[in-house]
Amino acid sequence: MERSWRPDNARVSRALSAAVAIAAVLAALVIVANTALTGIQLGELKLGPILGPAADPNFVPAGAPLGQIGSDPDDPSDPWSAAAPPGGVIVQTAAPNATGSIRIPIPKNIPTGPRRVAIQAGHWKSDEAPDELRRLIPETGAEWEGVTEVEINLDIAQRLSVILNSKGIAVDVLPVTIPVGYVADAFVALHADSDGVGENSGFKMAHGARRGPYEDALLNDIKDSYGAATGLEYDPTHITNQMRGYYPFSWSRFQHAVAAHTPAVILEMGYVSNDDDRALMLDRADLVAGSIADGIMKFLSDTPRSAIFGQDLVVPAFPSRPSRPSPTP
Ligand SMILES: [Zn+2]
Incomplete structure (x- = not known):
């Protein structure tokens, strides 16, 4: 970039x-x-x-x-x-x-005070999407054997929020609707996938284009800590254009998007359709959340606010x- x-x-x-x-x-x-x-x-x-x-x-x-x-x-x-x-x-x-x-x-509303991080719980409150995002209303997420992706996304987001708060970080847990031109030190969207047959396993990450220069660092910090702590394989072959073009990254299409300066990534934490992945996300949720927090903390300590919003x-x-x-x- x-x-x-x-x-x-x-x-x-x-x-x-x-x-x-x-x-x-x-x-x-x-x-x-x-x-x-x-x-x-x-x-x-x-x-x-x-x-x-x-x-x-x-x-x-x-x-x-x-x-x-x-x-x-x-x-x-x-x-x-x-x-x-x-x-x-x-x-x-x-x-x-x-x-x-x-x-x-440079955005006019740069946060002041503690570092600020947004954790988006994918598909949460999709029924409240604004008119420009109305196509998202029916997109309620994956489901497998009675377990919904959105309940996993929200549970991990809330655990992650508590962990980050305990480290002095201000956290916004966001639903589908992103505040207009949202600005923070980092934005991480949480999702869980389904392949429809229960075979695939692993986690995936992506960021958008025409954005700030720190998104690779945020992605790699979370990827490293998440992979090491959960033992899940990284699954690069199933990273999709929908992930790279995830709507919160698309400031040129939607006003309800993350400001281009804000480092933003999407994390598909695992496959809800895979028995082992699902058990990890349900039964070891604190480990999952803690590993994402570790990656975010590494990114924040390496990347001062003055660099993110410096020019x-x-x-x-x-x-x-x-x-x-x-x-x-
Ligand atoms: Zn999803």
């Missing part, structure tokens, strides 16, 4: 001259001090929207189109256009028809949106 390493001098000088201009305007406003001051908080100098990314002429606000990602313009569950996430982005196109890149500003992200742009194909006669 490409990152921006140095500020753009032109942008900096633009921002500086804007700052000088705004200071002059503010001074004038203080003298005049009339109703024109309404909405400007002089006490706090709330100038973010003026000096921040929104001042850039290529700023694209939240929800506005960013280029084509869908293949069928009439399929409502396959968005035709990428859209800017909460906080907006800056489109950087090198030349006409060039692919270009997208600059994702804007630069990711490849989406293809420019073509005109809609004309209907076939």
Whole structure:
């Protein structure tokens, strides 16, 4: 994942001259001090929207189109256009028809205080999915011999939350619905799989694309601790595009997604359809949760918040949106 390493001098000088201009305007406003001051908080100098990314002429606000990602313009569950996430982005196109890149500003709502981690219990409260994720409502998860995936996901998530709390970590146990533009030091989605026949065993992990640079580290830290503690084999051959394209990673498709800066992974903890995997997740749930916590703690101690949120992200742009194909006669 490409990152921006140095500020753009032109942008900096633009921002500086804007700052000088705004200071002059503010001074004038203080003298005049009339109703024109309404909405400007002089006490706090709330100038973010003026000096921040929104001042850039290529700023694209939240929800506005960013280029084509869908293949069928009439399929409502396959968005035709990428859209800017909460906080907006800056489109950087090198030349006409060039692919270009997208600059994702550092989120404004970076957590303060203790490290913050989200554990998503897969499929939990799928019936409460917002309209943009309504296709998830019937996706209630795997089930095998009366054991549901969602009960395992939620049980492990809650145990994991207690363990992380005891280590001073603030935890959000999240259902299917992710808060809009969610920001944390790490996001881990918990699932359990079924192959429908009871043969496969093992655990799987994935992260998304066009995101921050720390997701491989989060994935590998959990993979190492989970594999070592549970004895389960890693099952790379069954990692799917649905895992890599898991909706909370898709900030360009959904507003209810994890902000691109937030390191985010999905863990398929084992196969609920496999007797041994299922017994592990049900009967040794504290060991399972503890091993995930160990991986998360390793990641957090290696990866300071100042690194995760230290700079804007630069990711490849989406293809420019073509005109809609004309209907076939
Ligand atoms: Zn699942």
